[in-house]
Amino acid sequence: MxxxxxxxxxxxxxxAIDAAHPQQVLEAHLPSDRSGRVIVIGAGKAAAAMAQVVERCWQGEVSGLVVTRYGHGAPCEKIEVVEAAHPVPDAAGLAVAKRVLELVSNLTEDDRVIFLLSGGGSALLALPAEGITLADKQSINKALLKSGATIGEMNCVRKHLSAIKGGRLGKACWPATVYTYAISDVPGDLATVIASGPTVADPSTSAEALAILKRYAIEVPVSVRNWLQSPESETVKPGDPSLARSHFQLIARPxxxxxxxxxxxxxxxxxxxxxxxxxxxxxxxxxxxxxxxxxxxxxxxxxxxxxxxxxxxxxxxxxxxxxxxxxxxxxxxxxxxxxxxxxxxxxxxxxxxxxxxxxxxxxxxxxxxxxxxxxxxxxxxxxxxxxxxxxxxxxxxxxxxxxxxxxxxxxxxxxxxxxxxxxxxx
Incomplete structure (x- = not known):
């Protein structure tokens, strides 16, 4: 031979790469009605390339903000692209996460939001929960990355230490209609695991997050432990009405x-x-x-x-x-x-x-x-x-x-x- x-x-x-590129897979999944105003947000290593596709295909008014890893940006005319650190979050990721949350707050039921999600989004969209510092999240993230924990275990912890993941971003968009388009980078393609599921309900619990930290002998500050033992640390659960208008579509998978x-x-x-x-x-x-x-x-x-x-x-x-x-x-x-x-x-x-x-x-x-x-x-x-x-x-x-x-x-x-x-x- x-x-x-x-x-x-x-x-x-x-x-393999080409089969999963946004230019190949995203357009066919966008809403058939592409007129009118849409707010585009996104996070992940493919976020900038995905934003380019939306700009090219959308016929109405487009604005928004996406965050991707340093070096993974792409030129967009209407959607702002910000770069931040991965796999350990930095101040740039924290700042853009705050802006994303502000952008989708106070929307009406007439608004439409497109959320472009891909691997890396969990670290890139880093907004610690109340009482937890970025330094806390950074140290825990580094320890998890070295521990041998699975991506599902890491994201369970990340979700419960976040003000934006585990369905919280989707809840913030209510009552707007949200379309999440995701490129999966996780075994099993679970929506709750991809980038820690910012717009989908999360069945995992804070107790499970604590158990994972204990399993891998990861030391955490008292503030983190207290937060995870508080009912407020729970993510948005299945059946929550605030996610009733949030739609999730997987557009590429391994x-x-x-x-x-x-x-x-x-x-x-x-x-x-x-x-x-x-x-x-x-x-x-x-x-x-x-x-x-x-x-x-x-x-x-x-x-x-x-x-x-x-x-x-x-x-x-x-x-x-x-x-x-x-x-x-x-x-x-x-x-x-x-x-x-x-x-x-x-x-x-x-x-x-x-x-x-x-x-x-x-x-x-x-x-x-x-x-x-x-x-x-x-x-x-x-x-x-x-x-x-x-x-x-x-x-x-x-x-x-x-x-x-x-x-x-x-x-x-x-x-x-x-x-x-x-x-x-x-």
């Missing part, structure tokens, strides 16, 4: 990107195996992928090569060392350590937003000679994994993938390409 494995992997990654990549695989002559959205420690998820790859090569199961294993979702990294790298670099380093140069296996792992964690790369590529080439440079895959140094490992191999911000986000994308099976059943 005449194919450049690394080029194919890059094309699969680009296909599965769509995996399916688009699968079509590309078939066109190139490779059979795709979609494992779906996955959670868990990056290094452990990599070991499972390595086991599947070995089974395919040795026994042609669960499918025969040439093939590609595809998966998405959001893994976690429990930080133990002082190295550099996000979830995808960690996954790929663990995969490299597990396969140790198994012939015929190539892999790519990248974040569809173009940023792996807080680094400047989207991810990296592993080839069959990565393990040996690194060893020749004096780099031990297992030692670098112990130090959480996936970035440094693949930087030394000139194997980092740098895309710049993509202005969308359906989370991680992983593709393992297997060229041939030995089918040795002895």
């Amino acid at each position: 005449s194919v450049d494995p690394q080029q194919l992997l890059r094309e699969l990654f680009a296909t 599965q769509q990107s995996l399916e688009a990549a699968a079509v590309k695989c078939r066109q190139a002559g490779f059979s795709p195996l979609i494992l779906g959205d996955l959670e868990g420690e990056s290094r452990e998820v990599a070991k499972v992928h390595a086991g599947i790859a070995r089974q395919i090569i040795l026994h042609g199961q669960p499918l025969a090569a040439p093939c590609v294993i595809l998966s998405g979702g959001e893994t976690t990294v429990t930080v133990r060392g002082n190295g550099r790298g996000g979830r995808n670099a960690e996954f790929l380093l663990s995969l490299t350590d597990s396969l140790k140069g198994l012939p015929g296996v190539y892999a790519l792992a990248g974040d569809t937003d173009g940023i792996d964690g807080s680094e400047d790369n989207a991810g990296a590529i592993m080839t069959p000679d990565s393990y040996a080439r690194a060893a020749a440079l004096g780099l031990s895959a297992s030692d670098e994994l112990d130090n959480n140094n996936g970035y440094g490992y693949f930087e030394a191999l000139d194997a980092l993938i740098v895309t710049e911000p993509t202005r969308t986000n359906v989370n991680d994308f992983r593709a393992i390409l297997i060229l041939e099976s030995t089918k040795n059943d002895a």
Whole structure:
């Protein structure tokens, strides 16, 4: 088969990103009546690109304000775009969250609001609850990011420490009609989890948030503990009449990107195996992928090569060392350590937003000679994994993938390409 494995992997990654880009997915979901005045608000890594689509398609008066991550902005003429910090919120995110809340307060039932939501919105739309400081939220956020907590657990805590998340933004818009258009970056695509669900009812409780903090041994100030023990800390619950005119529409999800990549695989002559959205420690998820790859090569199961294993979702990294790298670099380093140069296996792992964690790369590529080439440079895959140094490992191999911000986000994308099976059943 005449194919450049690394080029194919890059094309699969680009296909996955394109399938979730606002320019491809938003317009068809906007209201059929696009006349009259609309207020546009938004938060997330795709917010600016989504705002551009609304400006292009809306026929009536458009105004509004969206916040996105630094470097993820896009030029808009009528909707203001503000950039702020992610994954740990900063003062810019706090200031714009206050402005967003003010913008939708005191509306009437004749008003329409479009809320553009995507991954990263939780940190970007940071408005602490009464009595909680930005510094409190920053320290808790940092601790959660290092703890190995799932995105659902992190957002449960974030919602209950917020004056805007967990349905509170939707409640503030009442009695206006609210249309939320969301790009999912979470396993299961739950509206309550995507960016901590600012406009949807939230069934989780403050007691659960406290339990999560205890589970991961995260110390919190007395003010935070007192707040979470207060009835006022509860989010807007299902059945609340203030959300009766709030509508939620999912416009892109990780599965769509995996399916688009699968079509590309078939066109190139490779059979795709979609494992779906996955959670868990990056290094452990990599070991499972390595086991599947070995089974395919040795026994042609669960499918025969040439093939590609595809998966998405959001893994976690429990930080133990002082190295550099996000979830995808960690996954790929663990995969490299597990396969140790198994012939015929190539892999790519990248974040569809173009940023792996807080680094400047989207991810990296592993080839069959990565393990040996690194060893020749004096780099031990297992030692670098112990130090959480996936970035440094693949930087030394000139194997980092740098895309710049993509202005969308359906989370991680992983593709393992297997060229041939030995089918040795002895």
